[in-house]
Amino acid sequence: MAFLKNKVVVITGASSGIGEATALAFAREGCSVVLAARRLDKLKALEKKILSLDVACLAIQTDVSQQKEVQRLFSFVEKRFGRVDILVNNAGVGRNVSLENTSLKDWQSILDINLSGVFYCSQEVVRLMMKKHTAGHIITVSSVLGLIAMPGRSAYCASKHAVTGFKRSLRWELRKDHISVSIVHPAGVDTEILQNSAVERKKWKMLRSEDIAEYIIALASRDILRIVYVRILNVWRRFYYLVKYYPQ
Numbered sequence: 199m200a201f202l203k204n205k206v207v208v209i210t211g212a213s214s215g216i217g218e219a220t221a222l223a224f225a226r227e228g229c230s231v232v233l234a235a236r237r238l239d240k241l242k243a244l245e246k247k248i249l250s251l252d253v254a255c256l257a258i259q260t261d262v263s264q265q266k267e268v269q270r271l272f273s274f275v276e277k278r279f280g281r282v283d284i285l286v287n288n289a290g291v292g293r294n295v296s297l298e299n300t301s302l303k304d305w306q307s308i309l310d311i312n313l314s315g316v317f318y319c320s321q322e323v324v325r326l327m328m329k330k331h332t333a334g335h336i337i338t339v340s341s342v343l344g345l346i347a348m349p350g351r352s353a354y355c356a357s358k359h360a361v362t363g364f365k366r367s368l369r370w371e372l373r374k375d376h377i378s379v380s381i382v383h384p385a386g387v388d389t390e391i392l393q394n395s396a397v398e399r400k401k402w403k404m405l406r407s408e409d410i411a412e413y414i415i416a417l418a419s420r421d422i423l424r425i426v427y428v429r430i431l432n433v434w435r436r437f438y439y440l441v442k443y444y445p446q
């Protein structure tokens with residue numbers, strides 16, 4: 199896709215799952231890719247793979263729940279690439295735990311990563327996009343649990359519903375600055391986040407990280423036909439999964 203070639207893309211949570219697949223997909227489109235997450239060994243392995251595709255890639259160890267680390271990330275990116283065209287807010291954690299067993303530490307950590315992390319990254323990238331007058335794009339991976347609810351996921355649902363509201367507000371706010379805001383609501387994707395979950399046993403019913411990456415690429419490329427095509431495909435898969443297994 200010519201539109202995406204040479205764009206600078208920052209992806210949080212790039213060390214596994216959807217983030218990793220998305221980073222590879224952007225690299226294959228000829229983008230310069232910045233990988234952020236906590237596990238540096240995984241980022242470095244992915245960086246090596248992406249560099250072999252002959253595109254620029256930078257792995258920066260970042261905990262998105264720490265504002266200073268996020269500021270450091272974007273300051274590195276500005277120094278190296280001068281701008282950011284696309285941010286994919288993808289880093290996230292989730293636990294399947296009842297309210298009475300949710301510790302304050304768990305609650306805080308889920309909100310810090312899933313919600314505050316999105317705020318820190320979005321604020322930094324918007325400041326940079328405005329400074330450089332970039333008609334950028336912020337794509338955030340929320341969840342179907344940012345639209346509906348499920349028992350045993352109260353902290354996760356709270357964080358993802360908040361992310362959905364945050365992004366819907368930003369979509370209006372940033373329109374005048376020509377910064378686009380998109381939100382993705384996946385369901386049941388076969389990644390590490392579901393490893394300890396009951397749905398893990400139904401792997402064969404799940405979407406793949408690559409399916410979500412394909413949708414993110416379609417959004418970033420602003421190719422309406424492609425967006426509709428991938429959306430229909432994934433919505434069909436999503437409803438099949440929900441109808442079959444929700445609620446359990």
Ligand SMILES: NC(=O)c1ccc[n+]([C@@H]2O[C@H](COP(=O)([O-])OP(=O)(O)OC[C@H]3O[C@@H](n4cnc5c(N)ncnc54)[C@H](OP(=O)(O)O)[C@@H]3O)[C@@H](O)[C@H]2O)c1
Nearest residue numbers: 211213214215216236237261262289290341386387389391
């Ligand atoms: N899989 C699903 O069924 C599903 C459904 C709906 C929504 N989602 C959302 O999709 C996104 C990606 O998850 P996934 O399914 O691909 O699971 P995953 O493989 O567990 O990926 C989660 C990513 O987030 C990163 N991360 C976690 N905490 C972080 C922190 N404090 N700072 C920076 N990075 C952090 C992890 O890297 P490190 O551990 O290396 O930091 C990892 O790269 C999440 O936002 C999740 O909520 C997933």
